Structures are given as C-alpha cells and as structure tokens.
Amino acid sequence: MYVKICGLRTPADVDAVRSAGADALGVVLSRTSVRAVSVEHARSLVAHAEASLPAAGSHSSAKPLTTVAVVHDLGIDEALAAAEAIGVDVLQLHGYSHTDICRAAEVEGLEIWRATSAQSGPTTVGAHGEDALLLDSSTPGSGTTWDLGTLDERPTGRWLLAGGLSPDTVAEAIVAARPWGVDVSSGVEAVRGTKDHGLIHRFVEAAKTPTP
Numbered sequence: 001m002y003v004k005i006c007g008l009r010t011p012a013d014v015d016a017v018r019s020a021g022a023d024a025l026g027v028v029l030s031r032t033s034v035r036a037v038s039v040e041h042a043r044s045l046v047a048h049a050e051a052s053l054p055a056a057g058s059h060s061s062a063k064p065l066t067t068v069a070v071v072h073d074l075g076i077d078e079a080l081a082a083a084e085a086i087g088v089d090v091l092q093l094h095g096y097s098h099t100d101i102c103r104a105a106e107v108e109g110l111e112i113w114r115a116t117s118a119q120s121g122p123t124t125v126g127a128h129g130e131d132a133l134l135l136d137s138s139t140p141g142s143g144t145t146w147d148l149g150t151l152d153e154r155p156t157g158r159w160l161l162a163g164g165l166s167p168d169t170v171a172e173a174i175v176a177a178r179p180w181g182v183d184v185s186s187g188v189e190a191v192r193g194t195k196d197h198g199l200i201h202r203f204v205e206a207a208k209t210p211t212p
C-alpha cells in the first residue's frame with residue numbers, strides 16, 4: 001500500500017516520515033491552511049528529504065520519498081512555478097478546472113494528482129489527464145471522514161483514499177475501499193497543524209500491514 005503523509009512543516013517531520021517507511025510526503029502551499037509553508041520553506045524541506053538519503057552504494061534500504069506540493073488557492077501559473085521552484089515530483093491540485101489540470105499535465109517531469117470529492121467528481125483516474133486521483137472529503141485537510149457508499153463507482157488504477165483517516169481506522173478503510181494508496185494529515189496530529197511522529201509511525205505500520 002502506497003502511503004502519503006501530508007502537511008509536513010519541519011525537517012524532523014521529514015525524518016519521521018522516512019523512518020516510518022512512508023512513500024510520499026506532502027507540503028501544503030495553500031494560503032489559508034494551518035499547515036501552510038512558503039515556497040522557500042517547502043524547498044528546504046524537499047532538499048532535506050533528498051539530502052537525508054544514504055550515499056549511493058551504502059547498504060541502507062532507505063528509498064527516495066516522493067515529494068508532493070499541495071495547492072488549492074493559487075492560480076495555476078503560480079502553482080506550476082512553485083512546483084518547479086521547490087523541485088517536487090508531484091503537484092496535487094484541489095478544485096482546479098479541467099482546462100488547468102490538462103495544462104498542468106502537459107508539463108514534462110511533473111506528475112499531476114487531481115484531488116476531488118465523491119460529490120464533485122469525476123471519480124475516474126485520468127479523466128482530466130492527471131496521473132493519479134486523490135478522493136478526499138469536500139473539506140480537505142479537516143480530518144472529516146466521508147461515506148464510500150456515496151461513490152457511484154469505485155475508481156480503479158492509481159487512486160488514493162483520503163479524508164479523516166487515522167492509525168485506528170486506516171486498515172479497515174483499505175479493506176473497504178481497496179485503493180492504490182492512502183493519504184493522511186489530521187489523523188497523524190495530536191495538536192492541529194503539528195505532526196505527531198509516533199502517530200505517523202503507527203499510521204504507516206497499520207496501512208502497510210497486509211489485510212485479508
């Protein structure tokens with residue numbers, strides 16, 4: 001199971017995500033988010049993620065973390081410029097138009113993840129040319145759960161389940177939804193906006209433990 005931990009703000013958060021064995025980290029550029037970081041700060045976190053990899057030839061099993069910039073209230077040009085300046089692998093777009101997503105998808109060397117809710121849709125992977133789909137609650141980053149039963153059809157392919165997941169609920173959610181990956185923010189925070197490293201470890205372990 002592919003696991004993304006979103007809303008990181010410190011180098012120690014990056015270290016916790018890596019040591020827990022997650023696959024991807026997210027930095028939030030939204031102006032209104034409690035987890036918002038500047039482009040410069042996001043760049044330093046991504047640089048830290050890259051620098052903390054073991055040297056080539058070492059016997060460590062640490063793997064590169066996929067880095068994701070999350071945007072929802074920047075214009076598409078600003079979002080693309082930020083992704084390039086930070087040097088992320090993925091741009092995660094919340095609430096962008098079909099036209100904006102198609103445009104972003106044409107940028108070489110940058111993956112696009114389209115975030116949407118069951119109500120907003122479309123819930124098919126690649127419907128707007130994106131590389132992956134993130135199905136979330138209608139209030140991203142709020143820790144709100146949503147009912148899988150509201151989906152007309154469960155997506156197939158590269159799609160991530162998000163919205164109110166926690167170390168205690170993620171295994172059951174995986175069994176119910178059978179996503180390609182999971183994404184969490186609030187559920188690995190003891191204080192809103194501040195990551196709890198113990199909860200990150202518990203979440204990754206629960207998500208990656210094989211389920212029947």
Ligand SMILES: O=C(O)c1ccccc1NCC(=O)[C@H](O)[C@H](O)COP(=O)(O)O
Nearest residue numbers: 006033140141142143163164184185186
């Ligand atoms: O995290 C935020 O504050 C945020 C703000 C605006 C747009 C997106 C945001 N987060 C996107 C994510 O990828 C979250 O991890 C995802 O929405 C799940 O959040 P949560 O329900 O808190 O686990």
